[in-house]
Amino acid sequence: MNGPQSGLPREPVNRLTRPFLRFLRIEAMAGIILLGSTLLALVLANSPSSDSFLAFWDLPAGIYVGGVEVSRSIKHWINDGLMTFFFFVISLELKREIVLGELRHPRMAAVPIAAAVGGMIVPVGVFLLIVGTGSGARGWGTVMSTDTAFVIGCLAVLGSRVPISLRLFLLSLAIFDDVGAILVVAVFYGEGLNLMPLVATALGLVLVTVIARVGVRVIPIYFALGGGIWFALDASGIHATLTGVLLGLMTPARSWVSDRRLHAILDRVTAYPPGDHWTGDMAARGDLYQAGVATREVLSPVERLEMALHPWVAFVILPLFALANAGVPFARADFDPVLTTAIVAAFVIGKPSGVFLFSLLAVKSGLGVRPQSLSWSLLAAGGLLTGVGFTMALFMADLSFEAHILDSVKLSILGASVISALMGLIALAWITSSGSRR
Structure with missing residues (x-):
C-alpha cells in the first residue's frame, strides 16, 4: 500500500533538480523529433513535389481588420513569430537556473559562461579568417550558437554513461549562447531603427513591470502585452524575437x-x-x-510557464521550423568552396576549441570551478557536440545570406552538424567506456 511514508523523504534539492531533469527529458525527445522533421524536409524538397512544398512556406498569411493589414509569409510567421516562444522558454530556463539552480553560484556559472563566450568568439574568428572581407563575411553570426535539442538528444544516446555534470554544462552553455546569438541578431541584423516603436516597446516593458509589482497574476494579460511588445519591436527595426528573451528574463522566479x-x-x-x-x-x-x-x-511563474510552453516549443514549434527551413534542393545548391570551408571549420574546429580553451582559462584563473565529475577529457569530448548548430544557425543564415547561396549555406550547416555529432558521440563513447575508465 502506498502512503505518505512509502517513499524516501523529500529534500529541498528535489525542487531544483526535478525541473532540470524534466527539461533534459523533453529536449532529448525533441532532438529525435527535430531530426525526423529535418530528414522529412530534405526528402520533400528533393521529391517530385519539391516546388509545391517550397512554395507553401512563401504563401502570405495575415490579419486584415478594416484598413489595417498585417501580412507575412508562413515561413516569416514561424521564424519571427513562433520562434519568439522558443527564445522565451530558453530565457525562462536561464532565469530559473540563475535564481534557483546550479548557476546561482557565481563560480559554478563562470565556467559555462566562459565556454559560451569562447564558443562564440573563436568560431567567428575562424570564419572571418577564411572568408576575409568578401560578401559572405556578413554571415559571421551563423557560426555562433549550439543547438540545444540536438546536443541533449546526442547525450541521450549514451544514456547514464554521461554524467549529469556534463549535461548541465552543455545545457547551460547552449542556453547562454542562444541568448547571445539573439542579442547579436537584435544589434547587428536589424534594420534602420524607428524611434516611436522603440518608445512603445519601452512603455510596454514598463507596464509589464508595473502590473507585476501591483500583483496582477492573470497570465493571458501578460501574453496580450507581450503580443503588443512584439509588434512594436518588429516595427522598430530590431528583430522581434528579442521580445521572448526580454520577457523571459523579466518573469519572476520566486513563488x-x-x-x-x-x-x-x-x-x-x-x-x-x-x-x-x-x-x-x-x-x-x-x-x-x-x-x-x-x-x-x-510554483513560480517561471516554472509554470516553462512547464506549459516547453512541450509546445519542443514538439510543435521546432519541428515546424525545421520543415520550413531545412528543405534544401540539392540540385539548386550553388556551392561556394570558401564559404563552405569557413562554416564547417568554424563549427567543427572553432566551436569546440573555443569552448575548451575558455573553460580552461576560467578554471585556471580562479574565476570558475569545474565539478569533480566533469573531467577535462569529458569536457573536451562534450565540446565537440557544440558544433551542432542547427536551429539558430539556420535562423541566422536566413537573415545573413542572399538567396542564391542560402541553400549551399544550409547544406554546409547540416554537414558540419553531422560531423560534429559523430565526432562528439565517438569521443564520449570511448571516454565513458569501461576500458577507458580503467
Missing part, C-alpha cells in the same frame, strides 16, 4: 505562496467533514477558492 502557507490553507480545507459544503457556504467556498489559487501559485 508567491510559500510551502508553509499552502499547507495551512489546505489544512483548513481538509478540516471540513465530508459533506456538501461548497455550494452554499460562502466561507467554505472561499477556503476552497484560496486552496485552488495557492496550489497554482506555489
Whole structure:
C-alpha cells in the first residue's frame, strides 16, 4: 500500500533538480523529433513535389481588420513569430537556473559562461579568417550558437554513461549562447531603427513591470502585452524575437505562496467533514477558492510557464521550423568552396576549441570551478557536440545570406552538424567506456 511514508523523504534539492531533469527529458525527445522533421524536409524538397512544398512556406498569411493589414509569409510567421516562444522558454530556463539552480553560484556559472563566450568568439574568428572581407563575411553570426535539442538528444544516446555534470554544462552553455546569438541578431541584423516603436516597446516593458509589482497574476494579460511588445519591436527595426528573451528574463522566479502557507490553507480545507459544503457556504467556498489559487501559485511563474510552453516549443514549434527551413534542393545548391570551408571549420574546429580553451582559462584563473565529475577529457569530448548548430544557425543564415547561396549555406550547416555529432558521440563513447575508465 502506498502512503505518505512509502517513499524516501523529500529534500529541498528535489525542487531544483526535478525541473532540470524534466527539461533534459523533453529536449532529448525533441532532438529525435527535430531530426525526423529535418530528414522529412530534405526528402520533400528533393521529391517530385519539391516546388509545391517550397512554395507553401512563401504563401502570405495575415490579419486584415478594416484598413489595417498585417501580412507575412508562413515561413516569416514561424521564424519571427513562433520562434519568439522558443527564445522565451530558453530565457525562462536561464532565469530559473540563475535564481534557483546550479548557476546561482557565481563560480559554478563562470565556467559555462566562459565556454559560451569562447564558443562564440573563436568560431567567428575562424570564419572571418577564411572568408576575409568578401560578401559572405556578413554571415559571421551563423557560426555562433549550439543547438540545444540536438546536443541533449546526442547525450541521450549514451544514456547514464554521461554524467549529469556534463549535461548541465552543455545545457547551460547552449542556453547562454542562444541568448547571445539573439542579442547579436537584435544589434547587428536589424534594420534602420524607428524611434516611436522603440518608445512603445519601452512603455510596454514598463507596464509589464508595473502590473507585476501591483500583483496582477492573470497570465493571458501578460501574453496580450507581450503580443503588443512584439509588434512594436518588429516595427522598430530590431528583430522581434528579442521580445521572448526580454520577457523571459523579466518573469519572476520566486513563488508567491510559500510551502508553509499552502499547507495551512489546505489544512483548513481538509478540516471540513465530508459533506456538501461548497455550494452554499460562502466561507467554505472561499477556503476552497484560496486552496485552488495557492496550489497554482506555489510554483513560480517561471516554472509554470516553462512547464506549459516547453512541450509546445519542443514538439510543435521546432519541428515546424525545421520543415520550413531545412528543405534544401540539392540540385539548386550553388556551392561556394570558401564559404563552405569557413562554416564547417568554424563549427567543427572553432566551436569546440573555443569552448575548451575558455573553460580552461576560467578554471585556471580562479574565476570558475569545474565539478569533480566533469573531467577535462569529458569536457573536451562534450565540446565537440557544440558544433551542432542547427536551429539558430539556420535562423541566422536566413537573415545573413542572399538567396542564391542560402541553400549551399544550409547544406554546409547540416554537414558540419553531422560531423560534429559523430565526432562528439565517438569521443564520449570511448571516454565513458569501461576500458577507458580503467
